[in-house]
Amino acid sequence: MIWLSRVYQAAVRLLMRFIHWPAPMVLEGEGSVLRLPERLIADGVHKPLVITGPTLHRLGTVNGLLQALEAAGIPATVFDRVANDPTIANVEDALATYQTGSCDAIIAFGGGSPMDCAKLCAARVARPQTPVRAMRGMLRVRRALPPLYAVPTTSGTGSEVTVAAVVTDEQYRKYAVTDFVLVPRVAVLDPTLTYGMPTGVTAASGMDALCHAVEAYIGQSNTKQTRADALLAVQQVYRYLPTAYRDGQNAAARAGMQQAAYYAGLAFTRAYVGYVHALAHAVGGRYGMAHGVACAILMPATLRAYGPAALPQLAALAIAAKVAQPTDAVPVQAEAFLQSLEALNRELGLPAALEPLQKADIPLLAAQAAKEGNLTYPAPKVLQARELASILQSLLPANSETARSNAVFPIRR
Numbered sequence: 195m196i197w198l199s200r201v202y203q204a205a206v207r208l209l210m211r212f213i214h215w216p217a218p219m220v221l222e223g224e225g226s227v228l229r230l231p232e233r234l235i236a237d238g239v240h241k242p243l244v245i246t247g248p249t250l251h252r253l254g255t256v257n258g259l260l261q262a263l264e265a266a267g268i269p270a271t272v273f274d275r276v277a278n279d280p281t282i283a284n285v286e287d288a289l290a291t292y293q294t295g296s297c298d299a300i301i302a303f304g305g306g307s308p309m310d311c312a313k314l315c316a317a318r319v320a321r322p323q324t325p326v327r328a329m330r331g332m333l334r335v336r337r338a339l340p341p342l343y344a345v346p347t348t349s350g351t352g353s354e355v356t357v358a359a360v361v362t363d364e365q366y367r368k369y370a371v372t373d374f375v376l377v378p379r380v381a382v383l384d385p386t387l388t389y390g391m392p393t394g395v396t397a398a399s400g401m402d403a404l405c406h407a408v409e410a411y412i413g414q415s416n417t418k419q420t421r422a423d424a425l426l427a428v429q430q431v432y433r434y435l436p437t438a439y440r441d442g443q444n445a446a447a448r449a450g451m452q453q454a455a456y457y458a459g460l461a462f463t464r465a466y467v468g469y470v471h472a473l474a475h476a477v478g479g480r481y482g483m484a485h486g487v488a489c490a491i492l493m494p495a496t497l498r499a500y501g502p503a504a505l506p507q508l509a510a511l512a513i514a515a516k517v518a519q520p521t522d523a524v525p526v527q528a529e530a531f532l533q534s535l536e537a538l539n540r541e542l543g544l545p546a547a548l549e550p551l552q553k554a555d556i557p558l559l560a561a562q563a564a565k566e567g568n569l570t571y572p573a574p575k576v577l578q579a580r581e582l583a584s585i586l587q588s589l590l591p592a593n594s595e596t597a598r599s600n601a602v603f604p605i606r607r
Contacts, residue, residue: 196576215464216374218344218355218381220456224445227259227345227384231266234299237341237379243297244272245288245312246304255347255387256303271295276304279362279478279485280311282326288315289322299341302378305399306351306360306485309344313359313376316342326361326371335373344378347387349438349451350399350486352406352459354381360475367562368479377463383456385448393439396451397542398486400435403427403455404538405489408497409468410461412507414572417464424461425514430454432515432538439542469577470496472567473585476559481550490544494535495585503574508532547591556586 221229234242242263246256251274263270273291276284288311292300300319302312314326320337321329329335344354353359358372391399407427410420434450441447473496474488497504509527512518518530539546551559560583568576587593 214374216377217460218378220381220383222383223449224386225384227382227387228262230259230301230343230345230380230382231262231268233343233380234263234268234341235266237299239268239299239341241295241297242268242270242299242301242341242343243288243292243295243315244270244301244303245276245308245315246272246274246302247276247278247308248274250274250304250308250347253390255390259301259303259345270301271297276308276311277362278307279368279482280307280314280360281362282364284311285314285318285326285361288312289318292319297340299343300339301343301345302353303345303347305346305348305395306353306402309346309351309353310359310361312342312344313353313378314361314371316340317359317371317373317376320375327363329371329373330369332372333374335371335375337375339375342376342378343380343382345382345384345387346452346455348391348395348399349388349448349455350402352403352455352462354378354383355456355459356463358463362479366479368475369566381456383449383452385445385452388448388452389443391442393442393543396435396439396442397544398484398490399455400431400438400451400486401490401493401539401542401544402486403451403458404431404435404535405470405474405486405493406458406462406467407431407454408493408511409470409573410458410465411511412497412500412504412574413465413468414574415465420461420465423457424465425511427454427458427461428511428514429516430457432517432534435538436541466571468496468571468573469499469563469567469582469585472563472571473559473582475566476562477548477551477586479562480555480559483548483550487544488548490535490539490542491546491548491589492585494532494539495588497532497535499577499581499585500574504528507574546589547593548586548589549591551586551590553587553590556583559583559586 512531
């Protein structure tokens with residue numbers, strides 16, 4: 195089956211060279227969200243639906259945008275019932291609100307969950323007779339969406355620039371809908387919207403962005419541009435995430451993390467991710483664990499499981515992150531990067547183990563991750579279910595200390 199995965203990935207990689215990759219217009223800088231109504235007017239929008247989360251609405255984070263829209267003569271309808279992991283029911287509720295309110299555009303305001311819900315709501319507007327589950331996979335929307343705008347208030351998912359949206363079905367399984375039409379028209383990178391982000395969300399979303407960049411960089415579907423975007427994102431995360439975590443009002447750190455998430459999104463939307471994400475989707479769907487937290491915990495162990503296949507790429511990431519010297523041996527550089535991930539997790543107060551993981555669930559979760567990753571994700575090495583199960587086994591709470599000390603790349607001085 196390994197050869198089949200690689201043949202499929204090579205065919206997709208070849209096809210993608212001939213496809214135009216859309217990118218949103220970017221409004222950037224403090225207060226840039228207040229310039230969004232100008233774009234809506236230019237696009238002929240009269241009544242947008244703002245899709246956000248209940249906390250952002252309750253705290254008034256979205257009020258500045260709503261007031262700016264009202265001042266511009268653009269009445270907005272708000273849908274704020276998005277769950278932490280958007281469900282098909284969320285999407286259908288948002289669609290009903292869109293239709294009842296006679297809306298003609300969608301603004302996603304928030305983190306990855308409102309973004310995903312908004313993208314899939316827009317897809318359902320474009321294809322009202324097609325259920326979300328029938329759009330699962332690649333290029334199954336294939337219809338022009340209503341105008342879609344993205345205003346991220348976290349710095350992690352990069353969904354403001356990606357071609358994908360993730361949803362949870364009735365059986366608590368996560369899956370992705372991927373299509374070029376899901377890229378928003380405009381992405382607003384306003385760091386002031388992230389100032390109130392709790393430290394836990396800062397940590398989780400930042401590690402999600404880092405995981406996107408790392409998995410994109412080490413994969414086999416890279417281009418010169420995606421490698422450059424991924425390296426820039428890694429550099430930004432290592433430079434700014436600890437500061438953003440300690441001082442949420444630091445303007446430079448917040449802006450730097452928004453850029454990191456954006457460039458990581460540019461990288462992975464074309465180069466894809468790997469088994470860290472496949473495992474995180476399985477674990478998150480089963481236990482409701484925050485995606486960024488799951489990625490952070492899974493990343494060191496999963497990268498080690500690739501063994502020598504990922505060693506040169508991890509070494510390059512170590513140099514970009516400034517956690518190793520260019521004169522060090524490649525195995526030393528690679529191990530330094532893995533250890534820096536573990537150290538960063540500790541600095542951000544993230545656990546070393548998958549606390550809710552149950553041993554009895556491991557075979558099912560490993561099978562789900564293998565099914566998601568083996569065909570589509572161009573990881574450095576194809577991992578089978580038994581190898582994925584071993585990764586999960588090492589991250590059971592009782593085993594986490596052993597897993598941390600079990601380096602694949604021996605350090606030779």
